Amino acid sequence: MNWPLVLDPASSDATQIANLSWLLIAVVAVVFLVVCGALLISVFGKTTWRNTLAKHSTILIAGFAAPVVVLTALLAYSLVLTRTLSSGADTPSLRVQITGEMWWWRIEYISSDGQITLRDANELHIPVSQSVALELVSADVIHSFWVPQLGGKKDMIPGRRNILHLSADKPGIYHGQCAEFCGGPHALMGLTVIAHSKVDFDQWLLKRQKAPPPPQNVLAQKGAELFLTIGCAACHVVRGTAANGEAGPDLTFVGARHKLGAGILPNNRGTLAGWVADSQAIKPGNRMPRYNMMTGEELQEISAYLEQLR
DSSP: OOOOOOOOOHHHHHHHHHHHHHHHHHHHHEEEHHHHHHHHHHHHHHHHHHHHHHHHHHHHHIIIHHHHHHHHHHHHHHHHHHHHHHOSSSSSSSEEEEEETTTEEEEEETTTTSOOEEEEEEEEEEOOOOOOOEEEEEEESOOEEEEETTTTEEEOTOOOOOEEEOOOOOOEEEEEEEEESTTTTTTOOOEEEEOOOHHHHHHHHHHHHHOOOOSSHHHHHHHHHHHHHHHHGGGGGGSSOOOBBOOOOOTTGGGGGEETTTTTEOOSHHHHHHHHHHEEEHSSTTTTOOOSSSSSSHHHHHHHHHHHHH
């Protein structure tokens, strides 16, 4: 799993948050050194130094006045900073609803008239240098959406819809994480954000409007038949087929994703087969049942089918 890079900003909001973080780290380091210095003086220092430290005025200034001034200044700076973070002043170029589920992300791209135009899972695609409005909701418990390189975190609370505006300064792959303990494999609830140039994003979006082509080889064709008969279609959607289950992630383009299992595995035929056979051994507690009754040949067939869904 690729853990998010917390202090390597790739957007203006993330840069401000990183600057605040470095300031807090610097202040903490200075306070630590001052306290250590005072401790050394009190133990090993000259009598006159220790007497100075013990004075009422010294205690009042160093123990009360200085902390009040420093903490008030930090509070004021952080409040000013958070007011300048993206608040939706710019008209977003893209609107996406992200639903936190145990323990994956349902992603739905929404048109200007409020209709869902595209469904995906665990991977968000955005255009570079444009504001994206994320509508954050939860299907079960409290989750928290956080992509540190692109901005701050925001909670996803059952029954509420929170808005987070996100942008990326340059194309790239950015990793996110659920930042609120949500039980079970919470630590394995990752997210991948891919920022494209405007042209590449438009091409990607156009391609995703269509269903993937049917299997082109015998192995994948057998896997497609197997997918529909062993129960996968009851929980997953593959557009252009009879698979229409919505309990689990949409698999229409699963073969094109960078990661599997909500960001914890590289995406290839071997990891696809391993996930289908026994996802509980990889991500204990997730809601996909084991299919360890399948033969090696069947796993090869179904993983070949899933791999070509791109």
